[in-house]
Amino acid sequence: MLMRKPGVALLLLAASPLCAQSRWFQPSLLEKPEVRKALQSVDGRAADIIEEWIRLVEIPAPSGKEQTRAKYIRAEMEKLGLSEIRTDDISNVSGVRKGTGGGPTVVFAAHMDTVFPEGTGLNVKREGDILRAPGVGDDTSNLMATLEMFRALNRGGVKTKGDLIFLASVQEELGLLGAKHWLETSGYKPDMFVAIDVSSTEVWYGALRIDQFKFFYTSPGAHTMESRGAPSPAKAVAKAINALYEIPLPPVAEGLDTFKLPVLNVGMLGGGTVVNAVPREAWFTVDLRSLDSATQDSLESAVVSTARRIAEQEGVGFRMEKKMGIDYSKALPQKERLNHQLVQTALATSNYFRKTGTPEIVARDVGSTDANIAVSMAIPAVAIGATIERMPHRLEENADAGSIVPGIKSLIALAVALTSH
Ligand SMILES: [Zn+2]
Structure with a gap:
């Protein structure tokens, strides 16, 4: 019942003006057979994805107590065949989808923790297309979408030049502590950092x-x-x-x-x-x-x-x-951050897959996500989202179940665009 009707993709295509400023994303990229296969593979899985999303929401993960979710994500990374799978000393989990070489290394990060203390009721209530539960949006929806994005790339057999790193971070809600720890101690020096941690109606390139x-x-x-x-x-x-x-x-x-x-x-x-x-x-x-x-x-x-x-x-x-x-003295100037191809490409893919009839997404110079840490280290960074979600950090938190399929597709398009040039 949450499946999108056939033909919606075409409507989206017609309704979404492309941001002319992205040189890395053109719709033709989506016509490559492997990419097309990856995108199409998501449609048939909509019901299963939503079911798994609900299961993930119902695994408690207060900040600092993300271990159960971390085990789940790690097991999924192993099934994906990622390289260099690690759980660090504070339970950040990361794994690398190796590229063929010569492209940029891009981190896709979603955080596992929620602001809700142990004992908070996490049963997901479903009302039509709306899922209601604490943490259903921030950031479980995006964690689910990122996981499924990696699966879809595998199903399509998509090869990228650059490496894609999947980071499931911890303690984001305590002050971005997990991403900070990972960027400082993992040894990776990514060229770009994407935090999937806002609503799909937003693109943030700043750092509050x-x-x-x-x-x-x-x-x-x-x-x-x-x-x-x-x-x-x-x-x-x-x-x-x-x-x-x-x-x-x-x-x-x-x-x-x-x-x-x-x-x-x-x-x-x-x-x-x-x-x-x-x-x-x-x-x-x-x-x-x-x-x-x-x-x-x-x-x-x-x-x-x-x-x-x-x-x-x-x-x-x-x-x-x-x-x-956070010390932002090394952050790149505002114009340079906005005009970076990462931000322009995220804007283009988010707009391309945005829900018909919703306003065009504009990039905002704000941010309070794991991307802030990257901004402070002068790593080009952006925060995007994969579902339409509301009222984060409140018990009334909710998200649109059906929005996750186009959201995952937009992540696929972004991942391919960023790592293929
Ligand atoms: Zn968040």
Whole structure:
């Protein structure tokens, strides 16, 4: 019931204007017999793919506890006959589909972890074409699509010049930690990096500036009976959070649909051990995000100085941890990133296979995916998606089941285009 009617592909072809700027993708590429066979092989498998997608969603994979999914993906990589299959010390799984030689090495990365803690109900509910479950979109849909893309290349007998690396990463939601670890320690020096981690209606070529802080306030503590006038870390936390939300933010950046940037958010707070004493320690976290380094730097100094000032005012001890902060000083300039053939080709293939009647996809200078790490290392990078999905990181998360077939085809087209020239 989720199969696309014959003829839809032709309609798509007619309805999708090609981005003239991609030299690596032309529709004729899809007419090569092996590529055509790979593409066609996906159609007959739609029902099985959706079933496997649902099974994958139902394997719990909170960040840091991806081992069961990692085993599953590793076993599938072995069936695919990939070379150099590895599970690293934090459970990133990677394998290489060897090219014939002389082409670029391209990573296709999807993350295995989800933001949902252990014990979250993961049963997928199916309502018509909509699949509902925590993690059904981010990033299980794309993990499934990437796996199937590699299978389809094999079924078609597609040979590429360059190597294609399948990376199933971990701890993406903790701050892109898995991809960072893999890019820094695996020994691979990829020429391009594709993160499959957004909706298929988006193409991102930037890297959002993200910094996360944990601020601690401390005191010697005191029984409630002795607490009158004593310095209180709890009170300092309350005052600091209040003061942080008073920091004036620059106007919301234009061109973003649901994201309102720049932004700061206090996501966690805690402290104290008993009800009848001044806590010895209380703390809170700040997640700070902007589109550019200048804005981020000025907000960061405002946040840190505000947190410190409140500690002084309240007479409590102060310390902070910076949880994450990627150094983007090596990132390529915006124009160079946008005009890179990787981004232009991703735009062309995503538009070619986009759902009829949906608006043309434009590339946006944002990103909060594994591709950010590549951007920071000056590796040409892009984030794309293989399904239409909504409400990531919420229990109401959902995705369109039928969108995965054209999504996989668009991944096939991209993989072939990037590694065949
Ligand atoms: Zn994600």
